[in-house]
Each structure stands twice: as structure tokens, then as C-alpha cells.
Amino acid sequence: MSTLEIAAVTKRFGAIDTLKGIDIVLENGEFLVLLGPSGCGKSTLLNIIAGLLEPSGGDILIDGRSMRKVHPKNRDIAMVFQSYALYPNLSVARNIGFGLEMRKVPKAEREEAVRRAAEILQIEPLLARKPAELSGGQRQRVAIGRALVRDPKVFLFDEPLSNLDAKLRTEMRTELKRLHQKLKATIVYVTHDQVEAMTLATRIAVMREGRVEQIGTPREIYDHPASLYVASFMGSPPMNLLEGRVSANGDSFEAEGGSCFIPIPAASRSTLGPGRPVIAGIKPEHLAPARSDTRSTLSMDVEVVELTGAETLVIGRTGGQTLVASVKPDDAPAIGTPFALTAPADHVRWFDPDSGKAFPA
Amino acid sequence: MSSAWITTRAWLLMLPLLIVMIAIVGWPMVDTVRLSFTDTRLVGTSGEYVGLANYAKLLTGNAFLGALRTTAVFAVFSVAAEMTLGVLAALLLDQQFRGRSFVRALMILPWALPTVVNAMLWRLIYNPEYGALNSLLTQLGILSEYRSWLGEPGTALWAIVAADCWKNFPLVALIALAALQAVPRDIKAAAVVDGAGAFARFRFVLWPYLAGPLTIALVLRTIEAFKVFDIIWVMTRGGPVNSTRTLSILVYQEAFSFQRAGSGASLALIVTLIVTVFAGFYIALMRRSGSRA
The missing domain is CATH 3.40.50.300 (P-loop containing nucleotide triphosphate hydrolases)
Structure with missing residues (x-):
């Protein structure tokens, strides 16, 4: 009971x-x-x-x-x-x-x-x-x-x-x-x-x-x-919420203002649908510096770097939208430089901009 | 700016006030002391120095002791009733109910009335021929015939106590209500959850917040009650058979009715002394609550 x-x-x-x-x-x-x-x-x-x-x-x-x-x-x-x-x-x-x-x-x-x-x-x-x-x-x-x-x-x-x-x-x-x-x-x-x-x-x-x-x-x-x-x-800093739409062929996300490419997992493609406006939710700690041998998914212009202790917050803009990444202090870029990041597709949450609700994963 | 100059300037700024105070309080006070050692009459020749004779006569005579007793009875009972009624009214007015603001405003009215007006109103209510009280009590069957409330030595003082109480309990209620509104809502809620009944809530939750302000109200009202003059003068002039003759009434009679300025002055000084003791108590209380804050 x-x-x-x-x-x-x-x-x-x-x-x-x-x-x-x-x-x-x-x-x-x-x-x-x-x-x-x-x-x-x-x-x-x-x-x-x-x-x-x-x-x-x-x-x-x-x-x-x-x-x-x-x-x-x-x-x-x-x-x-x-x-x-x-x-x-x-x-x-x-x-x-x-x-x-x-x-x-x-x-x-x-x-x-x-x-x-x-x-x-x-x-x-x-x-x-x-x-x-x-x-x-x-x-x-x-x-x-x-x-x-x-x-x-x-x-x-x-x-x-x-x-x-x-x-x-x-x-x-x-x-x-x-x-x-x-x-x-x-x-x-x-x-x-x-x-x-x-x-x-x-x-x-x-x-x-x-x-x-x-x-x-x-x-x-x-x-x-x-x-x-x-x-x-939730979260401090909270999840990054990037406005954009699904690409014409339906397999990736393009943020408003460009400079961003996130592949959409096969399972989510049918619910999202090509060309549809969506908001991509990415936790700051899921953004990692892109290695030279991997294809970067996001690039931001670094504006502020904040050392908080165990990790460093990198705050900047990508295509006019604010983005926060939480990285190891050794990976922190210099202010004013472009910073290439990857976002693992399975950690990205997709939201409907009209209803504000998440799409089922 | 040197500290010496700050002090000097402070005294300079206060000087006009000091001069006025000395002129209207200090000098008359000193002159009253001088008068009290003489047998000066209100009109006619200036009196002779008689030493402590005025005081000796007062303290051994019946008039003074009788007036002191009447004053004490008046003060104790009117203040006690005002405090009780005031706190009860404040507890009621602290509740949530429709029209609360209106009732709160209404309650202040008796206190806002001039004392003389209040006294006249109550004289009408107590009137032996057409007074509302007599009418009410006979119609309810409590009384078989009309009485002269202010005309009988047994009831006159109590009738005045009731009238004074009606006028002054709103002040206590107002002070108590302000104190009650300072009680944090969380503490009231905690006591409800803890299962405290009405009496326990009053004793443990409200009383700590009421005690300080009520003590101050108590002392102020006691000082006022000891000095009482106007309400009695309008209602009974100290009668019948001196049953409502308080110290202030006695001072007035001595100095003005019997024109004995010297003995009136000595009596006035004794009243001042009694009130000063209460005032000292009040100042001590204020200091204590001030240092606690």
C-alpha cells in the first residue's frame, strides 16, 4: 500500500x-x-x-x-x-x-x-x-x-x-x-x-x-x-538548446545559422521527418573537443572560458546561438578562436518547438 | 570636525528647546516646590514659610489616604480590564474574516473620542431617569427599578471604571494586534502541526511576541490611570461623598475649590513622585528591550 x-x-x-x-x-x-x-x-x-x-x-x-x-x-x-x-x-x-x-x-x-x-x-x-x-x-x-x-x-x-x-x-x-x-x-x-x-x-x-x-x-x-x-x-549549466531543422534527406540536424551538423539516429528519423523544425538538446558535458581524425559536428566562436575546478566551461556562439561546453581544463581553447566539437548522436534529445515536448527517443 | 565641536553644536541646536522646557516645565516645577513649603492662598496675601507642615497634614489626614486608595482601585481595575479586553479584541481581529478591516477601523473610534465627549456619553447612558443602561437592565428583568449609577457611592467608581475601560481598551487592542501581526506564519503553522490547542498556542506562540509590547502598554496605561482627572470631573466631580475623589481631583479641590495653593502644591508633588516611579519603571523597560534588540 x-x-x-x-x-x-x-x-x-x-x-x-x-x-x-x-x-x-x-x-x-x-x-x-x-x-x-x-x-x-x-x-x-x-x-x-x-x-x-x-x-x-x-x-x-x-x-x-x-x-x-x-x-x-x-x-x-x-x-x-x-x-x-x-x-x-x-x-x-x-x-x-x-x-x-x-x-x-x-x-x-x-x-x-x-x-x-x-x-x-x-x-x-x-x-x-x-x-x-x-x-x-x-x-x-x-x-x-x-x-x-x-x-x-x-x-x-x-x-x-x-x-x-x-x-x-x-x-x-x-x-x-x-x-x-x-x-x-x-x-x-x-x-x-x-x-x-x-x-x-x-x-x-x-x-x-x-x-x-x-x-x-x-x-x-x-x-x-x-x-x-x-x-x-535541470543541470548547471543547463542543456544547450539549439534551434534548427532536419535536413532535406532527413538524416541530420542543421542548426540555424549553419556551422553545425549532427547525424540523426536511424530510429528517430521517422518521427522527426525531413525539413521539420526541431530543437536539439545537448548537455554541456556531452560536447567534446573534436579530434583531428574525426569529423567535427559543431564549431563555435569562443567568447568566455570559465575554470570551475574539475572542469572548464567554454561559452561561445554558433551561428548566432549561445553554446556552452564543459571540457577538461587541458582542452580549453583560447578566447576568440573557433572551437570544433563533437556531440554523440545518442546523447542528443530532440524537442518539438511548437509544443515544447520532447520527441520519443 | 572635532568631537568637542560636535558636542557643542548638539547643545547649541538643543538650546531653544531647553529654554522652552525650562520656562514651561522647569520653572513652574521649582515654584511648586517653593509653594508647597508655604501656606499661600490662591488669592490674597502671599503665604508664610511653614516647613513640612503641608506634607505632615496631608500624610496624616484622611482625605489623602482616601484619594490614594480610590486612585489605586481605579487604576488597578480599569487597567486590568483594559488589558484583558484589549488582548481578547486583538485575538479576534487577528482572525481572517469578511469585513475585518472595517471592524478594525470601527474599534478605534472610542479611543479617538475626546475624553470629555466620552464622559458626557456615559453620563447619558447612566442617567437615573432616562439612561440606556437602566432601560436595558429593567427590560431584561435584571433590575426591578431605575438606579442612580453615578449618584450612589457604591456604584459611582465602578461606573467610571467601565466608561474609562470602554474608551481605552482599543489602544491596548491596537498595540496587541500589531504585536500579533509580527508573529511569523510559520511558527503558527508549526504549532498547529504540533497539535497545540488554543491555549497552548497563546501561551507558547503568541505570548512571547505580546509580552514586551503589552508591558509597555501596561505601564503607560497605569501612569495615565494614576493621573486620571477629566473623565471623573465631567461625570461626578469626585462625588458622591468623595467616593470617586482621586488624587488629581483632590489636588484640584485643594488648590482651586478651597484655594489652598500651598497644600495643593505639596499634594501635586506627591502625585508627581508616584507617577515618576512608574515612569522610571517604563524607562528601565525601554532600555532593556532596546539593548536586547
């Missing part, structure tokens, strides 16, 4: 449809990330799962039980908020144990649960302090501890790392991943950060304007984006 089922959930605020029918089924132990820009409805959906908002239509089922008219406290969920939402005048220990205290759990049992949660999160020395005496990272641990101690069916996280600085964010991300692996908890996690989504999720639901644009494992979403929207959202 599924742990959490989001069934045809809609939400209207006045004249605005914030959620336009969301269906997601979550199995026990899954880590689902709702990913999308602000205003896509992801936080609204999380609040509906928590019971803080009523859906306009549809239902939430936890362990098969309808949550319609069920108060948040009776839903067996725990929530971690972006702003930590700690009670300012209570000690860390009481903050963590607050949910249990309100549920009249006996004191000894409560203290044991708080101690265990604090041990997992390594915040035992902080238990006597007040939230104002903690750093951002420590506060976030306390907020997570407050959820942990309840041992709920479903954990809900609302952009929990976005108030932390970059270094701490990376650390907490790893910590959350470790926690999930250890506890095998079912988690719904909202973020607009695709790196967080990629690293944490077992499944990602990319949301756009109140709908799920694509749902799948991080690999599926990353390697096979279903639309231009997903392709441009």
Missing part, C-alpha cells in the same frame, strides 16, 4: 488556479522532491498535504486513509519550515519535544525521544539553550529534530536549506541524505534548487504553473527531460 497518495488535487485562490490537478503516489521510504520556480504551486501542495490548506478538489490519502477534514495534528505528518519556526521562549529540548508534550506523551518517554533525536543530529550540548543562542545551521537541526522525534508516517520539508549559507547548505544536504538512508523515512521536500533535488531525491516532480511537468528519478529527469522547460531547469 502506498504511504502517501495525492489524488487529483486542485486549489483555487479566488480566480487563480494555483494547482490544476496533481496526481502522485508515494511508496514507503521514498524521497520525493517537488521542484519548480516560485509561484509554481509546490509550497501550496505541501501545505495541502500538511492540512494547513484545504484543497479545492481531490484528496490526500495517508496509508490509504482519506485526509479530508482531518486536522493537521491527526495526520501523522511532521513539517520542517523554511524559517525553522522554533518557539523563541522555549529551550531546544522543549522545542524538540513540543509535539509530544502537546500529545500528552509521558515525561520520561518524551525526554528519551528528545535525547535520541538530539544524538542523531549531534545537538546534545545545545539542549538547554534558547533558539536565539543558536546559529542558522543549529536552528535547522533543531527544526529537523522536532520532526524526527514524532516518528511520523510522512516528513514534509518546505525549502529547509534556503536560509543557510552555501557551505552549510551543502553540509546539511549530505546530512539529510544520510538521515533518509538511515531512517528509511517517507519524505516530501519542496525546493527551487535543482542541485538539492538531484542529490536528495529518489524521485523528482518538476512543477510548472500548477501542474507536474515531469516526474521520475533524478537520472530520468536529468538525462531525458520531457520538455524544453525541464531541460532548461
Whole structure:
């Protein structure tokens, strides 16, 4: 049986449809990330799962039980908020144990649960302090501890790392991943950060304007984006999207402005069709410098070279369109020179410029 | 620019204000102190130096202690009622409901009324012959015959407390509402998810945000209540049988009704001293909340 089922959930605020029918089924132990820009409805959906908002239509089922008219406290969920939402005048220990205290759990049992949660999160020395005496990272641990101690069916996280600085964010991300692996908890996690989504999720639901644009494992979403929207959202830098058309004989792609030739695999030729306008999606890391003995498929005029550490980003233009390639530092060309690249045909994704959807591979 | 010049310039800029303050507050204050050691009458000859006689007579007489007791009763009960009603009103107005802005605006009206107008309104309501309160209570069957609310020593002070409360609870409500609106939404939501009931939510979520502003409101209202004059003067003039005679009313009677300027001055200074203690408490609170921020 599924742990959490989001069934045809809609939400209207006045004249605005914030959620336009969301269906997601979550199995026990899954880590689902709702990913999308602000205003896509992801936080609204999380609040509906928590019971803080009523859906306009549809239902939430936890362990098969309808949550319609069920108060948040009776839903067996725990929530971690972006702003930590700690009670300012209570000690860390009481903050963590607050949910249990309100549920009249006996004191000894409560203290044991708080101690265990604090041990997992390594915040035992902080238990006597007040939230104002903690750093951002420590506060976030306390907020997570407050959820942990309840041992709920479903954990809900609302952009929990976005108030932390970059270094701490990376650390907490790893910590959350470790926690999930250890506890095998079912988690719904909202973020607009695709790196967080990629690293944490077992499944990602990319949301756009109140709908799920694509749902799948991080690999599926990353390697096979279903639309231009997903392709441009995932990866840093994201996929190159080159406008052009299929050649007259149907066996290759010609980018607008020329200087590009990508063979189309035999399997895709029938769906694309000769002369048809298409958009070719190529990941920066799939572009490799052309060897002298191979036929180059792309050539760009190098404008900027950025060393990011393990790899170097080469940014330039090909026939008026911007192109980014990620290459080894030793392969980086000089600025202002032409740079010949190859793109393996089986790694290129094809999109329909009219619908924005990917052609089936 | 040297720091000495900055200091000098600051004093120069403040000088006009200082002169005005000394003229309208400082000098009368000093003169009141001088008066309080004399038996000066309001009209006629200037008085003789009598030392601490005025103070001795006041502190041992019944009038002062009676007025002090009346003032304390008035202050404690009116402020307590205003605080309770104000917080309850703020909790209501913090809820989402249709017409909330309208009700919020409406609530401020009593506080915006001049005290004298408010006092006149309540005198009408309490009128022993055609007052609305008598009419209401007899029609509801709570009262068998009309009463003179302001004419009986047993009810006059409480009638004024109610009128003062009606006028001043909106100020407390306004301050409390502003504090409630500063409570982060996430914390309120967290408490709901944590299963906190209405009382626990008030105690653990709202109270930490209310406590500071409410303490300031409490001290300010207490100072005001200790100085109360106008509402009582309009409604009862301190009567009946001195049952509503507060310290300020007593000062007025001494100095102007009985024309004893000397003893009126000594009484005024005692009232000033009491209010200064509260004011000192208020300043200490402000300093503490200032250093915390």
C-alpha cells in the first residue's frame, strides 16, 4: 500500500488556479522532491498535504486513509519550515519535544525521544539553550529534530536549506541524505534548487504553473527531460538548446545559422521527418573537443572560458546561438578562436518547438 | 570636525528647546516646590514659610489616604480590564474574516473620542431617569427599578471604571494586534502541526511576541490611570461623598475649590513622585528591550 497518495488535487485562490490537478503516489521510504520556480504551486501542495490548506478538489490519502477534514495534528505528518519556526521562549529540548508534550506523551518517554533525536543530529550540548543562542545551521537541526522525534508516517520539508549559507547548505544536504538512508523515512521536500533535488531525491516532480511537468528519478529527469522547460531547469549549466531543422534527406540536424551538423539516429528519423523544425538538446558535458581524425559536428566562436575546478566551461556562439561546453581544463581553447566539437548522436534529445515536448527517443 | 565641536553644536541646536522646557516645565516645577513649603492662598496675601507642615497634614489626614486608595482601585481595575479586553479584541481581529478591516477601523473610534465627549456619553447612558443602561437592565428583568449609577457611592467608581475601560481598551487592542501581526506564519503553522490547542498556542506562540509590547502598554496605561482627572470631573466631580475623589481631583479641590495653593502644591508633588516611579519603571523597560534588540 502506498504511504502517501495525492489524488487529483486542485486549489483555487479566488480566480487563480494555483494547482490544476496533481496526481502522485508515494511508496514507503521514498524521497520525493517537488521542484519548480516560485509561484509554481509546490509550497501550496505541501501545505495541502500538511492540512494547513484545504484543497479545492481531490484528496490526500495517508496509508490509504482519506485526509479530508482531518486536522493537521491527526495526520501523522511532521513539517520542517523554511524559517525553522522554533518557539523563541522555549529551550531546544522543549522545542524538540513540543509535539509530544502537546500529545500528552509521558515525561520520561518524551525526554528519551528528545535525547535520541538530539544524538542523531549531534545537538546534545545545545539542549538547554534558547533558539536565539543558536546559529542558522543549529536552528535547522533543531527544526529537523522536532520532526524526527514524532516518528511520523510522512516528513514534509518546505525549502529547509534556503536560509543557510552555501557551505552549510551543502553540509546539511549530505546530512539529510544520510538521515533518509538511515531512517528509511517517507519524505516530501519542496525546493527551487535543482542541485538539492538531484542529490536528495529518489524521485523528482518538476512543477510548472500548477501542474507536474515531469516526474521520475533524478537520472530520468536529468538525462531525458520531457520538455524544453525541464531541460532548461535541470543541470548547471543547463542543456544547450539549439534551434534548427532536419535536413532535406532527413538524416541530420542543421542548426540555424549553419556551422553545425549532427547525424540523426536511424530510429528517430521517422518521427522527426525531413525539413521539420526541431530543437536539439545537448548537455554541456556531452560536447567534446573534436579530434583531428574525426569529423567535427559543431564549431563555435569562443567568447568566455570559465575554470570551475574539475572542469572548464567554454561559452561561445554558433551561428548566432549561445553554446556552452564543459571540457577538461587541458582542452580549453583560447578566447576568440573557433572551437570544433563533437556531440554523440545518442546523447542528443530532440524537442518539438511548437509544443515544447520532447520527441520519443 | 572635532568631537568637542560636535558636542557643542548638539547643545547649541538643543538650546531653544531647553529654554522652552525650562520656562514651561522647569520653572513652574521649582515654584511648586517653593509653594508647597508655604501656606499661600490662591488669592490674597502671599503665604508664610511653614516647613513640612503641608506634607505632615496631608500624610496624616484622611482625605489623602482616601484619594490614594480610590486612585489605586481605579487604576488597578480599569487597567486590568483594559488589558484583558484589549488582548481578547486583538485575538479576534487577528482572525481572517469578511469585513475585518472595517471592524478594525470601527474599534478605534472610542479611543479617538475626546475624553470629555466620552464622559458626557456615559453620563447619558447612566442617567437615573432616562439612561440606556437602566432601560436595558429593567427590560431584561435584571433590575426591578431605575438606579442612580453615578449618584450612589457604591456604584459611582465602578461606573467610571467601565466608561474609562470602554474608551481605552482599543489602544491596548491596537498595540496587541500589531504585536500579533509580527508573529511569523510559520511558527503558527508549526504549532498547529504540533497539535497545540488554543491555549497552548497563546501561551507558547503568541505570548512571547505580546509580552514586551503589552508591558509597555501596561505601564503607560497605569501612569495615565494614576493621573486620571477629566473623565471623573465631567461625570461626578469626585462625588458622591468623595467616593470617586482621586488624587488629581483632590489636588484640584485643594488648590482651586478651597484655594489652598500651598497644600495643593505639596499634594501635586506627591502625585508627581508616584507617577515618576512608574515612569522610571517604563524607562528601565525601554532600555532593556532596546539593548536586547
